[in-house]
Amino acid sequence: MARTFPPDLVQTQRDWMRTYDALARTPFRTVLRRRLQLLSCRIASHPYWTTGTGRSTAARTELRRQARSEELREGRIA
Known part of the structure; x- marks a missing residue:
């Protein structure tokens, strides 16, 4: 079932994946860990998740x- 997600949510997820991949290549980068935490919070607190489809x-x-x-x-x- 294809869902329509808000573009900002999809972009944040894409940023999260790129940051995760970068952190996997260089695991001791504190700045990447902090960015991953920030992006995780943005994804989790997005208003889309309060809708019926989310x-x-x-x-x-x-x-x-x-x-x-x-x-x-x-x-x-x-």
């Missing part, structure tokens, strides 16, 4: 799937 756990999985497919489409991740 309440299911499947919505969070679908957000990650859509963000990853956009990253793959743009060639940003392998």
